Amino acid sequence: MDNMTPTDASAEAQAKLDRLMARGAAFLGTRYAVLGGAMSWVSERNLVAALSNAGAFGVIACGAMMPDRLAEEIKATQALTDKPFGVNLITMHPNLMELVEVCLAAKVGHIVFAGGIPPGPAIKRAKEGAKVICFAPALALAKKLVRSGADAIVIEGSEAGGHIGPVSLTVLAQEILPHITDVPVFVAGGIGRGEAILSYLEMGAAGVQLGTRFVCATECVAHPNFKQAFIRGAARDALPTVQIDPSFPVIPVRALQNEGTKRFMTHQAEVIRRFKAGELDKDAAQLDIEHFWAGALRRAVIEGDVENGSVMAGQSVGMVSKEQPAAEILAELMGQAQAAILARKAQVA
Numbered sequence: 001m002d003n004m005t006p007t008d009a010s011a012e013a014q015a016k017l018d019r020l021m022a023r024g025a026a027f028l029g030t031r032y033a034v035l036g037g038a039m040s041w042v043s044e045r046n047l048v049a050a051l052s053n054a055g056a057f058g059v060i061a062c063g064a065m066m067p068d069r070l071a072e073e074i075k076a077t078q079a080l081t082d083k084p085f086g087v088n089l090i091t092m093h094p095n096l097m098e099l100v101e102v103c104l105a106a107k108v109g110h111i112v113f114a115g116g117i118p119p120g121p122a123i124k125r126a127k128e129g130a131k132v133i134c135f136a137p138a139l140a141l142a143k144k145l146v147r148s149g150a151d152a153i154v155i156e157g158s159e160a161g162g163h164i165g166p167v168s169l170t171v172l173a174q175e176i177l178p179h180i181t182d183v184p185v186f187v188a189g190g191i192g193r194g195e196a197i198l199s200y201l202e203m204g205a206a207g208v209q210l211g212t213r214f215v216c217a218t219e220c221v222a223h224p225n226f227k228q229a230f231i232r233g234a235a236r237d238a239l240p241t242v243q244i245d246p247s248f249p250v251i252p253v254r255a256l257q258n259e260g261t262k263r264f265m266t267h268q269a270e271v272i273r274r275f276k277a278g279e280l281d282k283d284a285a286q287l288d289i290e291h292f293w294a295g296a297l298r299r300a301v302i303e304g305d306v307e308n309g310s311v312m313a314g315q316s317v318g319m320v321s322k323e324q325p326a327a328e329i330l331a332e333l334m335g336q337a338q339a340a341i342l343a344r345k346a347q348v349a
C-alpha cells in the first residue's frame with residue numbers, strides 16, 4: 001500500500017468513487033452518476049447528447065414543447081448519441097399524458113417529472129416503458145412518491161438555478177438521505193465541484209444533478225451573452241425573485257440580477273397600486289404579475305437579452321469560469337472528487 005505509485009493511488013481513488021456512484025450509475029446506465037439537470041431552452045439535443053456521450057446522463061427539458069416538437073427533439077438527440085438520456089416533463093403541461101406517450105414510443109429509458117407532484121396515471125403509464133424519476137421537496141413527499149411508484153428521487157436545494165423551494169440542499173440531504181433507501185436519491189442545488197459530489201455520495205446520495213455548471217459547455221447552444229453572464233456572475237448575484245406582497249404570491253426563481261429583476265419589483269408595486277385603486281380585480285392583478293416573466297427565459301438564453309430576460313442561474317455560478325467541452329467539465333469534477341479521496345487518505349495516514 002505504502003509504496004503505491006501516484007498512478008496506482010489515483011486508480012484506487014477512481015475505484016472508490018466508482019463504488020460510491022455504482023448504484024446511481026447502474027440506475028441511469030451511465031459511466032458516472034451525474035445527471036445534467038434539464039434546463040428549458042438550454043437542455044436540447046446538443047447539450048444532452050454531449051453530456052451523455054461524456055459519460056453523464058443528459059436530460060431534455062420539454063418545457064412548453066408540444067408533443068410533435070418533443071418527438072422531433074428526442075429523435076434528433078438519438079441521432080447524436082447512442083447513450084442513455086432522459087426527458088423532463090413539467091407536470092402541469094396540458095398535454096402531459098401525450099408527452100409520456102411520445103417518450104414511450106421513442107423508447108426513452110427515463111422520464112423525469114418536475115414542477116409538482118405527478119398525477120398517478122402519468123406515473124403508472126410512464127412505468128410501462130421507462131424508469132420514473134420525481135422531485136421531492138420534503139421527506140413526507142419523497143415517501144409518498146416512492147409509494148406511488150417513483151423509481152428514483154431528486155432532491156433539489158434552494159441553492160439551485162430556476163424554480164426553487166425554500167430549503168437548502170445541506171438540510172434536505174440530512175432530512176431525506178438517511179430515510180429513503182429503497183430507491184436511489186440524486187441531489188441537486190449548488191454543486192460546482194467534485195469535493196461536494198464526493199461528500200454527498202458519502203452521505204448516501206446515489207448521484208448528483210447539476211445544471212448551472214453545464215451551461216457554459218461548448219456544446220450548449222445558449223447565446224454567448226448568456227454564457228458570458230454566467231462566467232462573470234458570482235454566487236451573490238444569483239438571487240431568488242422577491243415577492244413584495246403575500247396577497248400576490250410569486251413563485252421563487254433563482255436568477256442573476258439584472259434590469260428585468262429590478263423592473264419586476266416596480267411592476268409588482270404598480271400592479272398592486274392599480275388593484276388597490278380599483279382599476280384591476282384580484283385575478284387580473286395576479287395574472288399581470290405572473291405574465292411579467294412570460295417568454296423571459298427564451299429571451300435571455302436564445303436571443304441573448306441578459307438585461308431584460310430571465311438569466312436563471314444557481315449559486316454555483318461563481319464556479320463557472322470559462323466555456324469548455326462537457327467532457328472536460330466532467331473530467332474536472334471527477335478529478336476533484338478523486339483528489340479529495342486521496343487527500344483524506346493522506347490525512348488519515
Ligand SMILES: Cc1cc2nc3c(=O)[nH]c(=O)nc-3n(C[C@H](O)[C@H](O)[C@H](O)COP(=O)(O)O)c2cc1C
Pocket residue numbers: 036037038039040042061063088114115156159160161162163188189190191209210211212213311312313314315316
Ligand atoms: C437556466 C435554467 C433552467 C432550468 N429549467 C428547468 C426546467 O425546465 N425543468 C426543471 O425541472 N428544472 C430546471 N432547472 C433546474 C435544473 O434542472 C437543475 O435541477 C438545477 O440547475 C440544479 O442546481 P444547480 O443549478 O445549482 O446546479 C433549470 C435551471 C437553470 C439554471
